[in-house]
Amino acid sequence: MPHGFERIVAHPERPDHSAERAGDTIVARLRLDGWHDVTVRVLHPFTWDAKFRGFRIDELVVSPARPRTLVSGAYSVADAAVLNHDDAHGTRTPFDFPEGEMHDGVLYRTVGHSPEPHERYHDAAGWCTVAAIDADGRAVALATALDRSDAVLLDLLADDHGLTVQTRLPWQAFRPAELPAADALPGLLVRHGHGDHATAEAWLRELLAATVPSRASDAPPPLIADTWGFGTDIDADRVSAFFDVAADLGVEVVTVDKGWEDHVGDWYAQAGYAGGVAGIAALAHDRGMRLGLWVGAGNAAPDSRVATEHPDWLATWNGRHQVVSHRNHSLCLGHEPARDHVLACLDRLASDGVDWLLHDFETISRCDSEHHTHDPGAGEAAGVAGWYFVLAALREAHPNLLIENCWNGGKPLDLQMIAHHDTTIGDDWCRSEENRLAALGLGVYLPSTWTSKYMGDEPNLPLRAQLAPYLVGGPWILMGDLPGWTDSQLSEMQRAIAIYREWRTAATDARAVHPVLSGTTAGVRGLAYTPRPDGAQLATFAVAEPAVGAEVRWHPALRSGDGVTAETWIVRDEWGGTEHRVTRAELEAGIPLDTASADGLALSVRRA
Numbered sequence: 001m002p003h004g005f006e007r008i009v010a011h012p013e014r015p016d017h018s019a020e021r022a023g024d025t026i027v028a029r030l031r032l033d034g035w036h037d038v039t040v041r042v043l044h045p046f047t048w049d050a051k052f053r054g055f056r057i058d059e060l061v062v063s064p065a066r067p068r069t070l071v072s073g074a075y076s077v078a079d080a081a082v083l084n085h086d087d088a089h090g091t092r093t094p095f096d097f098p099e100g101e102m103h104d105g106v107l108y109r110t111v112g113h114s115p116e117p118h119e120r121y122h123d124a125a126g127w128c129t130v131a132a133i134d135a136d137g138r139a140v141a142l143a144t145a146l147d148r149s150d151a152v153l154l155d156l157l158a159d160d161h162g163l164t165v166q167t168r169l170p171w172q173a174f175r176p177a178e179l180p181a182a183d184a185l186p187g188l189l190v191r192h193g194h195g196d197h198a199t200a201e202a203w204l205r206e207l208l209a210a211t212v213p214s215r216a217s218d219a220p221p222p223l224i225a226d227t228w229g230f231g232t233d234i235d236a237d238r239v240s241a242f243f244d245v246a247a248d249l250g251v252e253v254v255t256v257d258k259g260w261e262d263h264v265g266d267w268y269a270q271a272g273y274a275g276g277v278a279g280i281a282a283l284a285h286d287r288g289m290r291l292g293l294w295v296g297a298g299n300a301a302p303d304s305r306v307a308t309e310h311p312d313w314l315a316t317w318n319g320r321h322q323v324v325s326h327r328n329h330s331l332c333l334g335h336e337p338a339r340d341h342v343l344a345c346l347d348r349l350a351s352d353g354v355d356w357l358l359h360d361f362e363t364i365s366r367c368d369s370e371h372h373t374h375d376p377g378a379g380e381a382a383g384v385a386g387w388y389f390v391l392a393a394l395r396e397a398h399p400n401l402l403i404e405n406c407w408n409g410g411k412p413l414d415l416q417m418i419a420h421h422d423t424t425i426g427d428d429w430c431r432s433e434e435n436r437l438a439a440l441g442l443g444v445y446l447p448s449t450w451t452s453k454y455m456g457d458e459p460n461l462p463l464r465a466q467l468a469p470y471l472v473g474g475p476w477i478l479m480g481d482l483p484g485w486t487d488s489q490l491s492e493m494q495r496a497i498a499i500y501r502e503w504r505t506a507a508t509d510a511r512a513v514h515p516v517l518s519g520t521t522a523g524v525r526g527l528a529y530t531p532r533p534d535g536a537q538l539a540t541f542a543v544a545e546p547a548v549g550a551e552v553r554w555h556p557a558l559r560s561g562d563g564v565t566a567e568t569w570i571v572r573d574e575w576g577g578t579e580h581r582v583t584r585a586e587l588e589a590g591i592p593l594d595t596a597s598a599d600g601l602a603l604s605v606r607r608a
C-alpha cells in the first residue's frame with residue numbers, strides 16, 4: 001500500500017438504470033464505528049465558476065443532521081451547484097453546459113450558485129482530511145484521495161454510531177450499460193489512525209509527494225516568461241521582441257500563449273511565423289531558452305479543419321455540441337480516432353521543438369454520443385482514460401517534455417492529474433494576492449516546486465509588494481508587458497530573479513507556508529518556505545498602507561529535533577543585501593519588519 005494508504009473499490013453497487021430513473025453508482029464504502037464530532041477540511045481549487053472565492057480551505061462540521069458531500073472532477077462547482085439545487089428543491093437536474101451568445105465559455109454553471117458552507121455539496125480537490133473523536137474519546141483522523149479525474153461524489157455520513165465514507169458516481173455523468181472492472185473505476189485511497197487534521201495532512205503530503213513525476217523533482221522550478229500579458233494580440237514581431245527581453249532577464253523557458261495557432265484543434269502556427277512552430281522553437285533555442293507553447297488540447301474551433309472534416313469527433317452532450325472555453329467545441333478523447341488525432345498533434349509539436357507544454361481548457365469532455373468507441377453512458381470516464389492515454393504516450397515519446405496543467409485555473413486536482421503533470425497553476429487571475437492564497441492552499445499538501453504562479457502587471461501595487469509571493473516556490477511565470485518595462489523595473493526584476501534563484505528548490509519536502517507573525521499584523525501578508533534541513537529559510541511580506549508604522553515581528557520556524565541548535569544566526573535583507581547577527585533568543589523574540597512604507601520585504605535567516 002502506498003504510504004500507509006489502502007485503495008478501496010468495494011463491490012460496486014450497480015443501480016437499475018432506466019431512462020426515467022437513473023441512479024448513482026456506489027463505488028467504495030468505509031465504515032468508521034464510534035467516530036463522532038466530525039469535521040472535514042475541503043480544498044476548493046481556483047475556478048472561474050467561483051472566481052471571487054479565491055483558493056481556500058474550509059473546515060466544515062459533519063453531523064447526523066448535516067451530511068456533507070465533496071464533488072471533484074473537471075466541472076465540480078457547476079456539478080455541486082446542480083446537486084445543491086436538487087437537494088433544496090427535490091428535483092433531478094441533468095448536468096449541462098450553458099448556452100447563448102453572451103456565454104464566455106469558461107463558466108460551466110447552468111443552475112444555482114457556487115457552494116456555500118451551510119450547503120451539503122462542495123466542490124473540492126480529489127482529497128480531504130477528516131478529524132473526529134472515537135468511541136474511546138481519542139482524537140482520530142482520516143485522509144482520503146481519489147485516483148481518477150471523473151466527477152466523483154465523496155459522501156461523509158454521520159449517524160449516532162459512527163461515520164460512513166463512500167464514493168458515488170453521479171447518474172448525470174455515469175450510467176453505463178455495463179459496469180467496468182473495479183480497477184477502471186475511480187479508487188478511493190484511505191488512511192486513518194490516531195491524530196488530527198494536521199496528522200492526516202502529513203499523510204497526504206507523503207502520498208502526493210510520491211505521486212509527483214520524478215522529473216519535476218530533478219531540477220528546481222524554472223523562471224518562465226509567457227506572452228499572455230498581450231492576450232491573443234501577438235504576432236511574430238511581438239513574440240520575437242518578447243523573447244529578446246526574456247533572454248536578457250535570464251528567463252529559462254519562454255511560453256507563447258494562446259494566439260499563435262491558426263485554429264484551435266489543428267495546432268499549426270499562423271502564417272506570419274516563419275518556419276512554423278519549428279521556427280518559433282529556433283527563436284527560443286537560439287536565445288538559450290526552452291520553448292513553451294499553449295494548447296487547448298481537447299478543443300476544436302468550429303471552423304478548424306478537424307471540426308469541419310470530422311464533426312463526428314466532437315463531444316456531444318444532451319444532444320448538442322458543447323460550446324466551452326473561448327467558444328470552442330470539445331473533442332471527445334474517449335473516442336479513439338479523436339484521441340489519436342490529439343496525440344498526433346501534440347507529438348508533432350514536441351517533435352518541432354516544444355519543450356514545455358502548457359495545456360488549458362477542457363481536455364476531459366462529457367460525451368453521450370451513440371456513435372463513438374465508448375459506452376454513451378460512460379463518455380466522461382472514457383474521456384478521462386483517453387486524456388491519461390495521450391499524456392502517458394506523449395511522455396514516453398518525449399521524455400524531456402514538461403507538462404503544465406492550467407485547466408480553468410488548474411483543475412481538476414487528484415492523484416492521476418498530479419502523476420501526469422510536472423506542475424500546475426494555482427490561480428488564473430495572474431495577480432499577486434490570489435497567487436499567495438493559492439500557494440498557501442496547495443502548500444498544505446504539495447511541494448513548493450509544484451505550484452506555478454502567473455504574474456501579470458499590477459501597476460497599482462508597489463513593485464516589491466507585488467513580487468513578494470513570487471519569490472517563494474515556483475515555477476514563476478512573468479506575464480506582463482516585458483518589452484514595455486522601464487529600466488528601473490527591469491533592474492528590480494533582476495534583483496528579484498536573483499532572490500528567486502537563490503532559494504528555489506526541487507526538494508519535495510519544501511513547502512510554501514504562512515510565516516508566523518506577532519504584533520499588529522493587519523495589512524501584512526506573508527509567504528515563506530519551510531526551513532531547509534540546516535534551518536535556513538526565506539520569508540516575504542507585502543506591507544499595505546494600513547500597516548505602515550505598525551510594530552510587526554516575524555518568528556522564523558526553528559526546527560527542533562534535527563540538530564539545528566545554533567546560538568547565532570544571520571538575518572539578511574534579501575533586497576538590500578545587508579546582514580546582521582542575532583542570538584537565538586533574539587530570533588525567538590521575532591525579527592522586526594520594516595513597516596516604514598507600503599512595500600515588499602524579503603528576509604532570510606541562516607545559521608552563522
Ligand SMILES: [Zn+2]
Pocket residue numbers: 314315316332334335367368369372374379
Ligand atoms: Zn464521445
